[in-house]
Amino acid sequence: MALLPNSVAVMIPCYNQEAYIAKAIESCLRQDYRPLEIVVSDDCSSDATGSVASRYVGDGRVVYHRNDPNIGRVANYNKSLMQHVHSEWVVNLDGDDFYTDNSFLSNALADIREARQKGLPVVAHMGSHRLDIVRRHIPDVVELESGALCCSGKNYFREYPRAGQFTHMSCIYHVETARRAGGYNLDSVAADFHALMKVFLHGTLILTDKDPGVWQVHENNASLGNLRDKYLSAFSMYEDLALHAAPFFSKPEIDLWKQEMRDGAYDDYVLTTCSNVHGIGGILSLLQDFRFRPVYMDAVKVLLKRLLLSDSKN
Template identity: 30%
Template sequence: MFPLVTIQIPTYNQKQFIKEALDSALAQTYDNLQIIIADDCSPDYNIFDFLTDYKNNPKVLIHRNETNLGRVANYSATLFNLVKGEWFMNLDGDDYLVNNKFVENAITIIKQFNKDQIAFYKGNTSLQKLEESGIAKTMLNEHTYLIHNKDYLAHLQHDFGFTHGSQLYNTEKAKSVNVYNRNLLDIDYFSFLKCISTGDIIVNNEPVYHWRIHEAQETHTVTPKEYLKRFEAVVELAEVYKDLGKEGISAVEYTRYMVYIYYLITVSKQKVLIQELPTILSKTKLSFQYFIPLLATIKNYYFPKKS
């Protein structure tokens, strides 16, 4: 009746944040929870000593990796080795949940469907953009809709909103497309894209968590090399979407183009256009669509607008 839900909380040297993340997970009104603290061998403190007050809580599993795996590998190892829930969500150790009823509300809706039908429940979705896009959808309540995966992919360019801590995934389906398998800064988003291929999506507009911005985040270290790895992830995405027809093809093309645009922006900001130009040209595939932003980048690079 009430499936086990896992909240995995990967962490590394986040002593000042981790208790707030854990307390926010424990504050969920849904009772059948497994909460995993997955410490990636933090050198600054002992996670077991620091969280000793939680060790007897039956909902909480405190785990420390024997060696440092890295952020994404910690995500993956936690999911594939420790998660027991039929549904799971990933809450980074420096963030915290703000909606105590998120899991309860999600499972209440999910239970209306066959488990195998739903890929994930997605919070923090712009219902206004849903309406403006004209996407086909079924209203479940005034805040929640069911959308078939092909319809979602066909409207991917509308950007209905994505925040990585706002997804409750079908664990079996997420594993089936090998989520968290690349060391990418935004592996959360590419894993989300892959999961779209596995079933229908329930979207809800309620806020779920607070994404904390601070100087230690890897978000501040994006490089052109990072974007080249994203092109490789798009190739994998094309394989995942191969049975999804024209909707899958259009979603892959859109994702590749957006990776290219952000790649150009990063190259321009870091003043490495000349060094990266051969690689940029190799990504255009002689397409007019790709040459236009490249020419604009070159113009702005050599003739920046005066402020």
């Protein structure tokens, strides 16, 4: 079945999110862009997620699918992309998040049209970037009327350790390119990053500084699980991405990229641990992965200070 040109799909994968799903769907219905399809993919929820989501099907833009049995978070992403989307463009909004910018899609598609008129083969449009940093590190950017910047996806991939800022909910990407790149095929908490970094290699990326919505932080967030496991799993993900990127870069470039990404993952792990883990547990966690880097020493100092202050109050 041919994809609908200039149409956008919002995929909303969900599982046991009865308290959030209505807000997610309604934020999509407020988008002022047409044509629009809203694809809710329920991974066999055991709560009222399905009944809440089904109330919106009468709108015509909303389609509800339910897996039976449960297939897992990443497989649900992939099934939505590969089987349920019929638009040329797609963006993923997890069922516990929501959009606040009602013109997010229309502004992005206007940028895409302008870039295409300039002859640029756009494969994705993504927000939440510091454009001054993008200009500093990524060569040959093209500025659009909106202020958004177009750059080579290959250059973005290479300079990600310095200029990248990935947010799934702000990334509108080309469906056919994503399918050819394999979709969401890595069972990891960072499956979204892995899938879309592959897409970026195949054309032009448009970057903006806009934040279109809200990522809700709560105890069930997949990305706030075991921090150390997430950090260690990133290494195998970078190896897989390096294999995919090998035709685009020399071996020294790929090796340097992997090392820079590992260093970035380590710094992120240390900072996130420092922010979310307190007391002696946080220090013991970090001791497992000692590296003589400034961020490590700073984090240990912060955790020790917290521990001493806590003891003084008791």
